[in-house]
Amino acid sequence: MGKSVVDIFPRSEAVPKQFQLSNPTEQREYLLNGQLVIWKGVLAPVTSPIFLCDETGEEHQVVLGSAPQLDAEAAHEALHSAVSAYDKGRGLWPTMRVSERIDRVEQFLVRMREQRGEVVNLLMWEIGKSLKDAQKEFDRTCDYIVETVDALKELDRASSRFELKEGVLGQIRRVPLGVALCMGPYNYPLNETFTTLIPALIMGNTVVFKPAKLGVLLLRPLLAAFRDSFPAGVINVIYGRGQDTVSPLMASGNVDIFAFIGTHKVANTLKKLHPRPHRLRSVLGLDAKNPAVVLQNANLDIAVEEAVTGALSFNGQRCTALKLFFVHQRIVEDFLERLSARIGSLRPGMPWDEGVGLTPLPEPGKIEYLQQLLSDALEKGAKVINPNGGDSNHSFFYPAIVSPVTPEMRLFREEQFGPLIPVVPYESLHDVIEHITCSDYGQQLSIFGEDPSEVGRLVDACVNQVARININTQCQRGPDSYPFTGRKDSAEGTLSVADALRAFSIRSVVATRFTKSNKHLVKQIIEGRESKFLSTDYLL
Template identity: 70%
Template sequence: MSTESRLHNLFPSANDIPEQYRLGAPIEQREYLIDGKLCRWEGPLAAVRSPIHLKTDKGDEQVVLGSTPLLDADAALTALDAAVKAYDNGQGLWPSMPVAERIQHVETFLARMREQREAVVKLLMWEIGKNLKDAEKEFDRTCDYIVDTIQELKELDRRSSRFELEQGTLGQIRRVPLGVALCMGPYNYPLNETFTTLIPALIMGNTVVFKPAKFGVLLIRPLLEAFRDSFPAGVINVIYGRGRETVSALMETGKIDVFAFIGTNKGASDLKKLHPRPHRLRAALGLDAKNPGIVLPEVDLDNAVSEAITGA
């Protein structure tokens, strides 16, 4: 048997995939969310390909999962205008809403999100190449993170209701939203790490323009209606397309107040430079996730190595 034949036999066919994990026909997504409405894009689409190859009659072929909208700068700016309008210099419905009511909206979204667990997990596996266990873990950790964020805000709000005496001055500390946030996440954890900036931004009263990661984009589709139905119009806007065309246009307006980006430091630096007033741009950045692992002499070395590899 030739090397080519042996390699060909390593790839499964579509019928080898358990039925509950098959995707069916490619998904042509044309919907995107702006100002509380699911808009339909009639322009060009970007193909979404899986890292998985399957055995076919024509040989080994990469699976095409579907397509997503290639929005242009005008569509992105429309989303930004909706977020700016909803924020209204801090006087909009969402930023001025009591904390308890904002929490109710996030809890409504969480309940709707949990209904889509199977669909999101399946897309995580096919788009990112994660196994079932890791895909389920990412979804469940994201839900747990939302619950923890809600609890933390409740505690912050309780502390903010008290008066504090500091050096003879009696005062009350209140936390307020910062403005319009642009949230972008990474492809390796396109749900979990993206939501670690998106959910805090929303629950604190900011309005958001959210652009999914380049890889792991279709898995947001099952959540679009949950976003639309759970938050007031303009509070969360979901756009797609090439970052050079959409994100660059957003930054150049100077209307972005918070830039939440989990990616390379070069990408973050290049985008921040586009902002006409970078000194007033708040940034929450991942900066390549170069987290140091420090091993002290007194530790159990076998356990430390195992934990370091798990964390990496």
């Protein structure tokens, strides 16, 4: 084992003062009907992927605190609060003017920005995200909220006019759907959660929000901001095991929108619990096994650099990560050599270390799972290409380039969601296309090559198999104005700043025959501001 892996965890006194934590946090409050309610039941421990050495050199996992482990009764209270606040579409929030809802969201953003330092620090300690990436996630989330407000203003401006078609005068606006259940992933517990939560709220839906299984405490600093920015019952935050909380909520039939980022197996199980599935709008970001195809004429300097960031940003714990590399047989040795050298330049360490490129993994059991995938591949003929590849220490796993990977290996099929880089040498592009076509997943694909004929042919062969093709660059979500979705088992619905607003709403029309009396009536309603729906207001 490499010395850097053995000595990866520091002594307690080596933690920079500005990032040190106080005593473990016992969180008992959760947000219910506009109040921070104290939970008197069982608490779930919250641990960090970071271990610290004591004076004897022994390494101990850091205990960050505890969070409420609500039961089904508490979860139903939260759902009842959201249902009551929506009041079948007649509640204060769903009938509020768009400009007023925007004001509330902007108030929340001001309060949220005040908590940047604490949230960023908890992102590092709870999920092992580097300081730079934690700051980026927080700031990108704030930017997303601003962009969402701008997109809604633009959408509302387009809806502020009337249309006259075939003698019928009408106004078409988007209105909320009902009660949304929002659940985000642990790898982006702030950003990806808010890409569904904020659009759901701003379009007038009420929300029950359950944080990810990891990254729980980092949302605590925002609870008061939610409470103070939105009317009672509009947003309710629950904690606990999904089987105890989420399953009963779905089975109740009172959830109108299911916004979930996780595995397709969990999504399928939860959706089946809903007694009226035709009334459930689903917005799902699910599994992905994004391939990269490195053609024989590829610029290897570009391909290798994009491979490293694509496969190992946040240790490969991204749905958009590159998870399977098809490399042409003629260049595979050169590619592996360069990739190995580039990985060797990455700095392992703690999230606050300057220039750190590899950090501990937060998910319990993850190291054992990665070792199982690696052992299976080695038993079936693959080799670890890079020095120290696969070495581990507690929650830290050093990246391993594994080649040649074949379809018989688990690593070829399963989404590793971690720092394993499977490389499949190929001769015939037909075989690669066949795999992409037959794959259960269809989120994204990266193509690396310089021959326009070959790249163009591969684009045409795959554009109906995946939702996004990236040429000479890694797979990625951004920019947020681009649609983010997937085919097959990878997604349901489409997210982008504008698409999310549509995903959490439905178009509604008010129409009348274009007669003199009706025209006069509509004009009086608008001029007297007798309706919040019928309006020609232009949002600035």
